[in-house]
Amino acid sequence: MTESLAGGVATPLSMRAAANLTSAAVRAARQLLTELERGRRIDAAVLRSAMEAAFGASDTAGVWNWKTAYDVCEAATVLFLRKFGPAMRAKAGSTVAMLPMLVKVASCLPTHTRRSEDSQALQQFSTPIQLGLAACTAAGITPADRVLEPSAGTGLLAVFAELAGGALVMNELAEARASLLDHLFASVKVTRFDAAQIDDHLDASFVPSVVLMNPPFSALANVDRRMADAALRHVASAFARLCDGGRLVAIAGASFAPDNPTWRDAFVRLQERGRVVFSAALDGSFYAKHGTRTDTRLLVIDKLPAADPKAFPASPGMAGDVATLLGWVNQQVPERLPVASPSEIAAIGRPATSRSVGPVAPTSSSSSITAAPEGVELAYETVEWSPPEGGRLTDALYEEYGLQSIRISGSCAHPTKLVQSAAMASVAPPKPSYRPHLPVNVMADGLLSDAQLESVIYAGEAHSEFLSGSWTVDATFDVLAAARDDAENAVRFRRGWFLGDGTGAGKGRQVAGILLDNWLKGRRRAVWISKSDKLIEDAQRDWRHHGS
Numbered sequence: 001m002t003e004s005l006a007g008g009v010a011t012p013l014s015m016r017a018a019a020n021l022t023s024a025a026v027r028a029a030r031q032l033l034t035e036l037e038r039g040r041r042i043d044a045a046v047l048r049s050a051m052e053a054a055f056g057a058s059d060t061a062g063v064w065n066w067k068t069a070y071d072v073c074e075a076a077t078v079l080f081l082r083k084f085g086p087a088m089r090a091k092a093g094s095t096v097a098m099l100p101m102l103v104k105v106a107s108c109l110p111t112h113t114r115r116s117e118d119s120q121a122l123q124q125f126s127t128p129i130q131l132g133l134a135a136c137t138a139a140g141i142t143p144a145d146r147v148l149e150p151s152a153g154t155g156l157l158a159v160f161a162e163l164a165g166g167a168l169v170m171n172e173l174a175e176a177r178a179s180l181l182d183h184l185f186a187s188v189k190v191t192r193f194d195a196a197q198i199d200d201h202l203d204a205s206f207v208p209s210v211v212l213m214n215p216p217f218s219a220l221a222n223v224d225r226r227m228a229d230a231a232l233r234h235v236a237s238a239f240a241r242l243c244d245g246g247r248l249v250a251i252a253g254a255s256f257a258p259d260n261p262t263w264r265d266a267f268v269r270l271q272e273r274g275r276v277v278f279s280a281a282l283d284g285s286f287y288a289k290h291g292t293r294t295d296t297r298l299l300v301i302d303k304l305p306a307a308d309p310k311a312f313p314a315s316p317g318m319a320g321d322v323a324t325l326l327g328w329v330n331q332q333v334p335e336r337l338p339v340a341s342p343s344e345i346a347a348i349g350r351p352a353t354s355r356s357v358g359p360v361a362p363t364s365s366s367s368s369i370t371a372a373p374e375g376v377e378l379a380y381e382t383v384e385w386s387p388p389e390g391g392r393l394t395d396a397l398y399e400e401y402g403l404q405s406i407r408i409s410g411s412c413a414h415p416t417k418l419v420q421s422a423a424m425a426s427v428a429p430p431k432p433s434y435r436p437h438l439p440v441n442v443m444a445d446g447l448l449s450d451a452q453l454e455s456v457i458y459a460g461e462a463h464s465e466f467l468s469g470s471w472t473v474d475a476t477f478d479v480l481a482a483a484r485d486d487a488e489n490a491v492r493f494r495r496g497w498f499l500g501d502g503t504g505a506g507k508g509r510q511v512a513g514i515l516l517d518n519w520l521k522g523r524r525r526a527v528w529i530s531k532s533d534k535l536i537e538d539a540q541r542d543w544r545h546h547g548s
Contacts, residue, residue, distance in 0.1 A: 021055075021064075022179040025072050028054035032076035033083075041108050042073060070112045071180065074126050074154035078184050080105065081129070085163045095137045096330070099323060102129045111289045125292050127157040127214045127251060130322040131282070136160035138278065138300050138329045139210050139249040140336045148208035150195035150238050151215050153177055155184050157251075161212055169206055171195055193476055196233040199240040201477065209339045211238045214251040231256050232266055239274060239301065245339035246303045248274070254281040254295035258312040268309045275306035278333045281318040282325050298325060302337050375437040375520035378453065380408040385428035399425035403454055406432065414449035416504050434461040436517040448513050452506055455499065456513040462497040463518060 031050045035042055047069050048059070057063040092098035106129055127135070135157060141147060143165030149158040152170040154177055161168055162185075171191045172178040181190045193201035195215060215234035231252045239248050258267040258276055267276060278300035284293040295318065316332065319325035385404040398419035405428050436456050442448055448456070470490040472483045483490040497514075501507055 019179070022176070022183060024054045024056075024064075025068065025075065025180055026183045028069075028072045029075035029079060032073060033079045036076060036080045036105065036108055037084075039104075039108065042076075042110055044110065047073065047110055066113075068176070070110070071154050071177065073109055074156055075180055075184055077105065077109065077129060078155045078159045081159050081163065085159070089163065095133060095326060096323075099130060099133060099326060102133055106130060106289070109289065125287065125294075126153045128287065128289065128322075129156060129160075131251065131286070131296075131298075131325075132157045132160045134322055134326045134329055135212060135214075135249050135251060135298060136164060137326065138298060138333050139164075139212055139247055140333075141166040141210055141212075145209045146206070147210045147212055148198075148202075148206075148238065148241065150198045150211065150213050150234065152181055152190070153214070155181055157212055157214055158185070158188075161210070166210060169202075169208065171198060171202075194478070195237070196230065197237055198234075199237045202241060206241075207243045208241060209243050209246045211242050211246070211248040211250075213238055213248070229266075232263070235299075235301075236270070239270070239303065242274075242303050243339055244303055245337040247336055248299075248301045248303070250299045250301075252297050252299060254284075254297045254318070256297055256299070257281070257315065259315060267312065270301070271306035271309035271312075273305055274301045274303045276301050276312055278313060278329070279315045280325060280328050281315070282322070283318055283320050286322060298329070300333055302334075304337055375516075376440055376443075378408070378436045378438055378443070378457070379410075380406050380453075380457065382406055382431040387426070398422070401425075401451065403450055404428040405430065406454060406457065408450050408453055410443060411448075411450040411453055412446040414451045414506075418451055418505060429458070432457050432461045434458075434464055436460045436513075437520040438513065438516055439520075442513065442516075448509055449506070452510050452513060455501075455510040456517055459497040459499075459514045460517055460521075462495040465495050466492045467495055 028050045031053065032042055032047070035046060035050075040046070051064055051069050051072065052058050055063045059065060059069075088098055088101050092101060139147075139161070141161050141164035145161075145164075145166040147158075147161040147166035147168050149161065149168065149170045152158050152172045155170070158168055158170055168185065168188045169191070170181055170185060170188055171193055172181055173192060173194055175192065178190055178192045181188075191202065195213075213234065216230050231250075235248065235250050235252070238250075242248055256263055257279055258264060259279075270276075276299065279297065281295055281297045284295040287293060287296065313332075316328045319328065382405055399422055401418035401420040434457060438448075438456070470483045470485045470487065470492055471480045472487065472489055473480055473491060499507060499510060501510070
């Protein structure tokens with residue numbers, strides 16, 4: 001656990017010290033709440049005074065920094081909205097009428113002029129409360145909803161879901177902010193996972209009907225460079241967890257749009273599972289008080305496959321202010337789709353996830369698993385291999401490829417010529433013993449060539465064994481430590497397998513075959529690392545082609 005101090009250096013903290021800092025932050029927030037209640041502006045002098053009183057030291061002592069002070073201001077805003085929000089909603093009678101009230105509150109808050117290294121790296125730009133109102137209005141949250149906020153920050157977006165009556169589950173990776181949320185939302189579960197993989201980490205029984213999110217636009221945890229597809233990863237993972245008929249509302253960068261050629265294909269793929277029902281941009285000047293002038297976009301996606309994945313609703317353009325955006329939301333965002341009640345969603349559930357390494361079975365939706373096809377054991381024999389008598393390598397860079405250590409009766413040759421390096425052609429691979437199971441039609445219809453079937457065999461050989469040693473894993477599943485085999489909570493990991501074939505080998509079919517074998521063997525988790533994200537489409541296509 002670390003806390004970023006005034007100089008931007010992360011210093012390890014004990015659990016007690018971290019708790020003391022969080023308690024001090026909450027005390028400062030409660031002091032600032034009294035200023036907001038009186039309609040007073042929180043300038044630098046007022047903020048410094050509150051922080052020094054709560055922390056018992058100035059920022060020059062390194063106990064707190066100005067990014068922490070801005071988080072405290074946002075915490076005070078959350079406390080204010082929780083205390084007065086219901087009365088404001090009742091008095092206003094509509095979201096449009098409530099907007100000027102929020103503008104007045106926002107005018108009392110300071111401009112974020114100083115940033116910490118952590119806030120820059122993690123792109124911690126919280127949601128202005130006026131934009132939070134527009135996003136929550138688009139979400140159409142009711143007391144019947146279970147709401148997930150994957151990158152909750154200081155709670156400025158989630159508090160509007162709370163005011164609407166939704167049952168919250170919040171996630172925040174940054175420890176200092178997550179601890180603050182624990183105090184601000186004492187009755188709400190706050191997890192601390194990387195939201196870019198939120199679907200992999202959350203408890204299988206939690207299936208939200210609404211996702212409300214403001215993810216980093218181009219930053220990923222533990223990655224020290226700009227990632228253009230960061231927002232897509234966050235949205236895709238949260239959308240995978242959403243129940244059928246549910247709604248996802250995301251605040252993203254303005255360029256992350258269906259009509260942007262860079263992202264069009266990604267949105268087309270997304271619309272095979274859900275449909276974009278609203279997309280509009282907001283001028284970046286609105287975010288100036290939060291330390292950036294980046295243009296943003298409000299996206300609304302319902303989890304129902306689009307009739308035509310390549311068709312998208314026309315965007316009304318870029319709003320110069322939230323009032324305009326809110327007007328578009330009220331006019332153009334459709335009514336929510338029907339979903340099961342929270343208790344019914346929980347009953348439907350999802351398959352329990354295993355922490356051992358092995359392929360996962362694809363699902364037809366977030367709440368059901370397609371039935372496994374009938375599988376049969378692949379028959380093959382191992383053979384002794386030696387270079388042909390008098391055989392010599394050619395002068396070419398590559399040699400013709402052929403199976404060396406196994407023979408697969410009834411298999412068909414690869415439809416195109418395959419080659420391998422001279423070094424590989426000189427040495428036969430080890431004799432395998434693993435017997436994969438594949439659907440009957442794979443062999444009967446010649447869906448995989450002999451070379452592709454060889455890949456399935458050797459991948460299964462690796463997956464059936466474990467890496468040496470035992471390990472413990474932290475709550476984020478990101479940090480490993482060596483452990484004794486008999487240690488409490490010690491785990492072992494299955495061996496992986498590297499597929500380095502080139503163009504023409506049919507990598508999509510090979511991966512689909514490997515997944516099918518593991519699925520039929522009962523292994524339902526997989527990790528596939530590829531330089532090209534396009535290959536997953538090939539594997540999904542070939543999975544369907546294999547009749548699954």
